[in-house]
Amino acid sequence: MMQFQFNSDSSVMGTENVAERIEVMVREKLARFEDRLTRVEVHVSDENGSKHGADDKACTIEARPRGGKPIGVTDHASKVDDAARKAANTMAQRLDRLFGKGEKHKHEPRPDKVL
Numbered sequence: 001m002m003q004f005q006f007n008s009d010s011s012v013m014g015t016e017n018v019a020e021r022i023e024v025m026v027r028e029k030l031a032r033f034e035d036r037l038t039r040v041e042v043h044v045s046d047e048n049g050s051k052h053g054a055d056d057k058a059c060t061i062e063a064r065p066r067g068g069k070p071i072g073v074t075d076h077a078s079k080v081d082d083a084a085r086k087a088a089n090t091m092a093q094r095l096d097r098l099f100g101k102g103e104k105h106k107h108e109p110r111p112d113k114v115l
Contacts, residue, residue, distance in 0.1 A: 003039040011046040018044070022084045026061065029088035033095045039064045042087075044080050059083035061091045065098065 004027065006019045026042055027034075041062045048056040055076040061084075062072045071094055075086035 002034045002037045005039065005041045007041065007043045009045040018080060021081060022059075025081070025084060026088045026091075029085075029092050030063065030095065033063070033092075033099065036066055036095075036099060037063050038066050042084065044084065046080075047076075054078055055083075057083045059087040061087045063091055063095065065095075068098075071095070071098065 004023055006023055008018070022042060022044065026040065030037070030040060043058075043060040043062075045058050046056055047058055055078055057078060057080045058074060058076050059080065060072060060074040062070050064070045071091070073087050073090045073094060075083050075090060077083035077086060
């Protein structure tokens with residue numbers, strides 16, 4: 001079972017159920033990797049604090065593959081949920097590449113070209 005940990009700074013927690021929403025969304029995006037990951041940590045923050053700014057919400061996701069090095073990605077957006085969605089998509093792509101490497105070598109060798 002993959003562990004899930006959510007961390008945020010105080011300025012982001014104003015939103016209703018932000019932790020639950022983001023956990024559900026990240027788990028959905030990474031569901032196909034769940035048996036290969038021991039833990040996923042999500043950190044959300046507002047880099048400008050009380051000041052408003054474009055793309056000042058940050059979401060960092062760290063995934064820990066079983067027996068491998070942790071992988072981290074960070075994305076920014078003007079809303080926490082959007083930053084988390086972007087980071088989850090990026091993480092899914094990184095995990096596809098990481099885990100896909102082993103799968104790719106299982107196909108049949110390409111026949112030599114005949115001229």
